[in-house]
Each structure stands twice: as C-alpha cells, then as structure tokens.
Amino acid sequence: MKTIEWLEDRVRFIDQTKLPLEETYRETDLYTVIGDAIRSLSIRGAPLIGVAAAYGVALAALRSRQTDVQSFHDEIECAITGLASTRPTAVNLFRALERMKVVLYSNGSIDEVRQLLIQEATRIHMEDAEMCLRIGEHGAELLPDRARILTHCNTGALATGGEGTALSIITTAHRQGNSIMVYASETRPLLQGARLTTWELMNAGIPVTLITDNTAAFLMQQKKIDCVIVGADRIARNGDAANKVGTYMHAVTAKHHGIPLYVAAPSSSIDSTLEEGGKIPIEERNGSEVTEGFGRRIAPVGVDVYAPAFDVTPARLISAIITEKGIHRHPFDFR
Amino acid sequence: MKTIEWLEDRVRFIDQTKLPLEETYRETDLYTVIGDAIRSLSIRGAPLIGVAAAYGVALAALRSRQTDVQSFHDEIECAITGLASTRPTAVNLFRALERMKVVLYSNGSIDEVRQLLIQEATRIHMEDAEMCLRIGEHGAELLPDRARILTHCNTGALATGGEGTALSIITTAHRQGNSIMVYASETRPLLQGARLTTWELMNAGIPVTLITDNTAAFLMQQKKIDCVIVGADRIARNGDAANKVGTYMHAVTAKHHGIPLYVAAPSSSIDSTLEEGGKIPIEERNGSEVTEGFGRRIAPVGVDVYAPAFDVTPARLISAIITEKGIHRHPFDFR
Numbered sequence: 001m002k003t004i005e006w007l008e009d010r011v012r013f014i015d016q017t018k019l020p021l022e023e024t025y026r027e028t029d030l031y032t033v034i035g036d037a038i039r040s041l042s043i044r045g046a047p048l049i050g051v052a053a054a055y056g057v058a059l060a061a062l063r064s065r066q067t068d069v070q071s072f073h074d075e076i077e078c079a080i081t082g083l084a085s086t087r088p089t090a091v092n093l094f095r096a097l098e099r100m101k102v103v104l105y106s107n108g109s110i111d112e113v114r115q116l117l118i119q120e121a122t123r124i125h126m127e128d129a130e131m132c133l134r135i136g137e138h139g140a141e142l143l144p145d146r147a148r149i150l151t152h153c154n155t156g157a158l159a160t161g162g163e164g165t166a167l168s169i170i171t172t173a174h175r176q177g178n179s180i181m182v183y184a185s186e187t188r189p190l191l192q193g194a195r196l197t198t199w200e201l202m203n204a205g206i207p208v209t210l211i212t213d214n215t216a217a218f219l220m221q222q223k224k225i226d227c228v229i230v231g232a233d234r235i236a237r238n239g240d241a242a243n244k245v246g247t248y249m250h251a252v253t254a255k256h257h258g259i260p261l262y263v264a265a266p267s268s269s270i271d272s273t274l275e276e277g278g279k280i281p282i283e284e285r286n287g288s289e290v291t292e293g294f295g296r297r298i299a300p301v302g303v304d305v306y307a308p309a310f311d312v313t314p315a316r317l318i319s320a321i322i323t324e325k326g327i328h329r330h331p332f333d334f335r
Numbered sequence: 336m337k338t339i340e341w342l343e344d345r346v347r348f349i350d351q352t353k354l355p356l357e358e359t360y361r362e363t364d365l366y367t368v369i370g371d372a373i374r375s376l377s378i379r380g381a382p383l384i385g386v387a388a389a390y391g392v393a394l395a396a397l398r399s400r401q402t403d404v405q406s407f408h409d410e411i412e413c414a415i416t417g418l419a420s421t422r423p424t425a426v427n428l429f430r431a432l433e434r435m436k437v438v439l440y441s442n443g444s445i446d447e448v449r450q451l452l453i454q455e456a457t458r459i460h461m462e463d464a465e466m467c468l469r470i471g472e473h474g475a476e477l478l479p480d481r482a483r484i485l486t487h488c489n490t491g492a493l494a495t496g497g498e499g500t501a502l503s504i505i506t507t508a509h510r511q512g513n514s515i516m517v518y519a520s521e522t523r524p525l526l527q528g529a530r531l532t533t534w535e536l537m538n539a540g541i542p543v544t545l546i547t548d549n550t551a552a553f554l555m556q557q558k559k560i561d562c563v564i565v566g567a568d569r570i571a572r573n574g575d576a577a578n579k580v581g582t583y584m585h586a587v588t589a590k591h592h593g594i595p596l597y598v599a600a601p602s603s604s605i606d607s608t609l610e611e612g613g614k615i616p617i618e619e620r621n622g623s624e625v626t627e628g629f630g631r632r633i634a635p636v637g638v639d640v641y642a643p644a645f646d647v648t649p650a651r652l653i654s655a656i657i658t659e660k661g662i663h664r665h666p667f668d669f670r
Contacts, residue, residue, distance in 0.1 A: 215580055287545075295630035300533055303544075304542075
C-alpha cells in the first residue's frame, strides 16, 4: 500500500474515504483534484496534506502552458493559493507550500523550474518518510514493555509520507519485539480510528481493539491503559497542540488517571510564530458529517450541530512531544 | 407521543430504534415481544424498562390459560425470569419485577390476581410519571438562569413512564421561563443523544445543539457549559452511579473544569444493597453495534471491539443526586 506516489507526470493516491471497505486508488495530473481530495478528506493527516499539496504544485507546473516566466509564476501562485485554502489548521500544508514557492522563484528557464519543483515535492515526501522513522525510534524508547496504548484518529502511513507519527512509534516498538497492544478510539465524526487505524494495525499484525471515543476514560479507570499517543496538526511555541477533536478529552482524562500523554509530530507541525494554542485556527466542518456520516441520517432534520474538526490540548497536559529531533520535555520552547 | 401505553388487553409502545426518522408504534399482547423490545433497545431507559417489564408480567397473566393457582404461579414466574434476563445493569427492572411478584402471590382467584397485576403495572407507570415531575421540580432549582446544559444519552419521555429524569429538569426549567440551551452529546454507539434527545427537545421547542461525545470537553474548555445533567441506571448506597458509557468521561472532564455534574434518577434506581459502584454489573453489548450500527460497516471485518453499555461514575465526581424526594448532597448514604 502506497498512500501517495509521484508517477513521472501524475499523482496516485489511495482514497481514504473508501477505507476499510474498498482499497481504491486514484490518479490525477490536476492540482485541483488534489485540492478537492484534501478538502473531502480522501487525502488527510497533517504531514500527508503537506506532501500532497507539494505534489499539487508540481502538477500545476507540469501542466502549465505559459511561455513567459511572469505568467508562469502567476499561474503557479494561483494554484498555491488554491491549495492553501483547503484546510486551515494543519501547518504542514503552509510549510510545504512556502517551500514550493521559494523554488518557484529560482533562477532558470520555466522547464528547469518545473523540474526543480518536482524535485522539491519529492524531497518533501522523502524527508517526511525519514522524519517518521526518526519519530518512531525516539518514541519507542518511551514505551514500557507490553504497553497498552490508547491512540486517537489516524497517524500512520495513511496520514504521512512515511510510516506515521504516533503510529510509527507503535509499529517501531512492535518491530523491536515489544508486545504492545492498542486501543483505537473510533474518532467521530469521520471515524478515522475505526476505519483507518484498525486497518493499518491489523495489516501490521499488531493487536488492536476498537472502542467508541467515550469508552476511553472508562478503560483508564479500569487501569487498562498505560499511555496515550496522538499526533498533532499544529504545535504552538509553548507546546500547546491542536489535534483531532477528542484529543483534549483524552488528555484531561489521562491526566486525571496519572497516565502519560505523548504527542508525536514532525517538526514541520511546529508553528513557532504562535505563542500559544489559543491562536491556532480551528476548522469547523459541516454538521452533515455528524448527522449523516454513517450512510443514514442519525438526527432530526434541521438540528443544530457544532462540529469542530480539532481541539487544542494545553502543554501542561502533555508529558512529552516527540519529533524527528528527539524527545522534548517541559518546559517546551520551540523557537 | 405516548412512549408506552396499556390498552385494556395489550401494550402499545413506540419503537425507539426507528426514531427520529420514523415514529412507529407497535402493539402486542405477548410478554416475549416486550422482552425482545427491551433487549434490542426498542424500549430503553432504566425507568421505562421497569414500567415495560411490569406490563409484560401483566400480559403474561392475561394470556395465561392455567386453571390451577400453582401452574399459574409457575407460568408467571417463568415470564418474570425471562423479563429479568433482558438487561443486567438498570435496577428498576428488578425492582418492578419484584413488586409484580409480590402481587402475584396475593390471595384471590386467578382472575382476581390477574386484575391486581394489571393494576400494579399501571401503578408503577403512574408512580414513575409522578416521580419524573418531582425530579423536574427539584432539579430545576439547581439551574442558573440561562444555563447552558450538557446532557448525555436520553433521559426524557422516551426513557421513562413520564416526562423524564435529567430531561424533566430541563423541560421544567424551560416551562418556568428559564432561557436554557442544551448540548446533546450523541452517545455512541447507539446514538440515543443524536436520535432521541434532540428529537424530544426540538419537539418541546428547547434550543439544542448536537455534538459528538468527544467535543464536550472542548466546549467545557471554551467555558460554554454551565452544568452537566445525566440520568442513572443504578446508584449504589454511597452515590456511585452507573449510567450510559461516556458519563464517566463527562464527569472527569466536568470536574477538571469546575463544572457541576448532577445525576437525576427516581429512587427506584437506587440499589442500597450495593455498598459501592464497583459492584454494579456492567452490560457488554455486541461489537457490531459499534462497527455496523448505522447502515454501513465502519471498521475492518474481524476487528476486536470492546463495547460496554455503561460505566460507573464515582460519587466524588457527582455534585448532587436528584430524586423525587429532593436534592441529595455529599456524603451520599442511600439506605
């Protein structure tokens, strides 16, 4: 399974909205298809969104028929703006697009810049894969033997350009012979935990038990969870971390039970321009993702819905943050 | 809308699994149909289960063709055993069946006992309605003006023989002119919050916003919730309360934010034989309610699932318990 792949002149990606029932791949040479896939969550996960957006810029460059440099720049800038508007919370998207923009203004012919853009997108992808490996190695050191781990949402190969962030820690520990087991909280409304994390872990032969999000605290009360590991879509300078809605709930209940909570993310998820998490923009999704996400309507027509996609966990509830650079502990200060 | 009704020689009830899309009523003169309806959650809510089971016993008595008292007793005892085995956690079920059993052994002819059983079931129903009113009145005093209330699962007319427990407090406060608003957490896996609580509140003209269970803590962090009100399926002598899974999560996060949590239940939900909540039997439901509850499968085939229907909130996380007798505060001691 390759989550995303550059194929000479087009991008191939797995449609994550179809998993786990169907393993469907899509191919495109249009950056707008990449943008739509990000918006609709066919492509999701903070690091993967960054990788996909970079490939999107490369596609735009490849298809451009402009012959003068100014018009070429304008056209690609427009594609970058379009891709940047897909989702507001994950900072990796903006990071990747900034890097592509710098390359866009390299010296050279349009054709040379085109090749440089493809190279840069591929480099972002490879770097992400490398970061996943490092995160896995650093994080695996934190896990006690036979750890029973709670994770939320999906942070694996489907969420990144490599093996994952939080899930890379889990797969690395498993490879090292640690007999871990995982509780995957289903992650309403779009059920990335139920659909994607269970699928990845079952494929990897790692014991996993699915629970509803509201069962996690009860497991903690029963002393059945040793630690919580989650990803992050954006981390402020002080360590406050935005992640899939429900993470804050897990963090509060973990704290109440004295269970450590680890946040795993590439350093591209750190936004050092933000002093604290209250400044992270939180995307609100359409209420229909709550009311009709299961194939049939589950609430009265016309009901009001509040559907934030993310929440912010304050640094004081986070035991450590794991990036490719190592294990960061209090006081966090990401400059 | 009448949730359950005795119609001379049969019982009519709303099929709650069909709500809110269809308002379907079913009629039966068979106690086994009542038992199946309880098991499948067509009839649900601790107090309502008690009422329905009592009517079930009345139906069994009415249909019995026995002519000698001993055989009549045996047949009805068998029905009582069957009804008692439907669900293990709510104590109201066992309370109601005990009352019916006492009446079963009254002096008199089979026909007289039959009439006494019908009377007793109707009395249990009426008493429950009366208790709901009292709970509403007592609880409404606790609410600040313009309270923003979080509730979990469904505790309204659909869960009781009257206007509800936690929800009766809400509807009473609304009638008294308090401009309250409610956040209904959807209550996975069977979504009683999304399907039933929103429906009841919208019908009553009370502002309600639906959220996923994992969004509640984030709302508390944003200071958008003034109190949490929930029901209970069984309360131990010390005040520990079993209720729909997720209640414990709400209780821990409410405590973390200094938000009061109120438990509302008729005194028939109190089990004074149990010293503490750890002794309350917790029903585990079939994993398919998590993985395929809503028309399409949401997890890989063969995934392990842990699906408790209830959890136990320790008394120390409960600010007050409201019964028909009044507002009970620490230290709880229900003898």
